[in-house]
Amino acid sequence: QAVSDSAIREKFEAAWGCSLSPSPGLTLVEMIEAAYRKDIKAVYLVGENPALSDPDVQHVREALSQLEFLVVQDIFLSETAEFAHVVLPAASFAEKDGTFTNTERRVQRVRKAIEPIGDSKPDWWIVCQIAKKLEAKGFDYSHPFDIMEEIRDLTPSYGGIGYQRLENGGLQWPCPVDDHPGTPILHTNIFVRGKGRFIPLKYIPPGEMPDENYPLILTTGRSLYHFHTGTMTRKVAGLNTMEPEGVVEISPEDATQLGIAEGDKVKVSSRRGEVIAKAKVTKAVPSEVVFMTFHFAESAANILTNPELDPVAKIPEFKVAAVR
Template sequence: MTNSIEEILNTDAMFVIGSNTTENHPVIGTMIKRAKKKGAKLIVADPRRIELANYADVFLQIKPGTNIALLNGIMNVIIERGLQDKAYIEERTENYEELERAVKDYTPEVVAEICGVAAEDIIKAALIYGEADKAGIYYAMGVTQHTTGTHAVMSISNLALLCGNVGKESAGVNPLRGQNNVQGACDMGGLPADLPGYQKVFKPEVVEKFEKAWNVKLPTKIGLTIPEILDEADKGNIKFLYIMGENPMVSDPDINHVRKSLKSLDFLVVQDIFLTETAELADVVLPAASFAEKDGTFSNTERRVQRVRKAIKPVGDSKPDWQIIMELMNRLGYTKRYNHPSEIMEEISGVTPQYAGIRYERLEEEGIQWPCLDENHPGTIYLHKASIARGRGLFMPIEYTISAETTDAEYPYIFTTGRILYHYHTRTMTGRVEGLNQISSESYVEINEITAMKLGIAHGEKIKLSSRRGEIITTARITDIIEEGVLFMPFHFAEGAANYLTNTQLDSIAKIPELKVAAVKIQKLGS
């Protein structure tokens, strides 16, 4: 997030797109409700009538995969009405003329046809955002998990820059991270091209810095993303895989492909707190300690580095992740040893500029938001205050393109996925909680009542869903919160898993699969 969670309370307008915030990020969802109660305006864009739609000043129930068209349409109206921040654009941005040309043809009427919403609502949303002094955009995987996900994020940036909402308190561009330490994993180099602090592996000065710090020779080749790794394993080009705290046999698209890829490996190691569906395929399982059994830090969605404190001793033979990795690297010949995670944090601060001033003793009472440049620095509440990090904010004109897979006569329904309040990711933990399973214990698919009536499907009936990649049996849940011709399914459940159906086509830039749009057919199973 460019901004902070608390800042939501003092915003003038909120634009939530591709995020079921109250279910997937309930703390932030509560902040949005509180801001609304204080008088802030709320725009919601989502293929489902999520809870926040009930609080919205305007709700745009868009077709899955049409985010960019909607964003371009909103910018079209803002420019046509003269609501753009001209002084900000002149002083702090570049390439504005190209953006203006790019969105010129995205009139509300054109965009309404693409997105399946009313032109009047697009105009209303544009006026709310454009007229607000402080407006924040909040988005999640409903924006990113498309073949055009990177371009959609660029479009969000375009809109924020257009109205001067980058580098301003209670505004900004705010991606809501999907899991508790995704931000921290990325910060520490858990990306194919990055070393800690987003320092690039292909830059000689960066490699030299880390080689000196670690006293070891480092590779300079960019690595592969998870989908690329699985593809290469399927081809026989990757022989060994080490998976930590991830369950691709439920979470990744085209599970049949995932299983084939993992079984093609010569050797698979899985490190996790329970025997997951993925761990069942492993040659070796390394039992890891849970969050309650270890010390360390998590970095949350607002860039806040927070202490994690051990409450109980690790159960059985399990060990903290850092200790497992250290012992493994020692046996492989790298003899560096750590006695406590605080020593690792010292090393992090020495090589990662954003973390330079973060020490365990400073985290005793409260977390610190990076960048924190030295031990006297208080941390950074919101980014780009003095100037845009790259110098000037760059407008990136983006054209709308359709999803990689569209409906046809054989597969006539749009299938999209997401999460629900009661379960976390692949249910590795929540699936073992009796109370949560009493509320939600099995796979289901939401079907519009008109679609269900046409097919003669009753609420609670078992049906078969098929895509070009696989098929599942699940339970029909008839509802009016999803549009006719669109199906929604939570991806948490291993039995009748949504990801047997989803598409592996990738965003060409970020290499994220198009999990949010697939074409499927429905089959009644009868008695």
């Protein structure tokens, strides 16, 4: 819901007893830059690992080290948590109740299978305890059910999605009222706003293109066997057997030209840093392009990537960086 809409903003202000800015806040990359400038002095990170997942991670790590106070809340000690002044142990999905909403808009119940291990606690409980210590009002929840009821009250597309209905299976929003079946297909006969909107755009080249000093394009992505920065998946022996380390995928043409053979250790450099990884010669990548995942701290591809943001979406250029 748009904070720029005064009616929406007033609804949340009345429910929460606070005033809200009419402007969206900073993106994570913009927060890191503000921390580097020391405009932001404290950060509270929950389940995020920018010291490995953000572009130009050497710059990110410098920014994190300059913070006066960093709190990291996670289930494992991540690369980012190593910079933290306080680490709060969070419970895993198997240790807490709640809901997941996936990318097809399906809301499903999550049920606690075991009690939290050690001192770990559910995220919602930790946030509520901190809020109470700060004497903030409105954090008297006793169960995720209470939070879901508030979501239903304040979010029209979730209005008909409650725990009782979810016991019978997932529901896809929008589901505005209790007897609504959910919406498996978002747009069937027409678009919600009438006709589809096509917005003409002029092509804007990437912020960094290959040149004589950095003649190759690095593009990054994920593998089948690991997720994101590997905080969880790299602790799974079976997945590590399938993919134990990061590699640089390079075309046969470029490998021949550069004298690189399968399994060779190669150095990949950009204007921001360099990493060493084994070469994987494959026709899966075109010539003049190399591919790396960002799951492995030992060969962190995001040392190389460009932090320049798309002017509209505010997404960094993970997919295009000039390298050699």
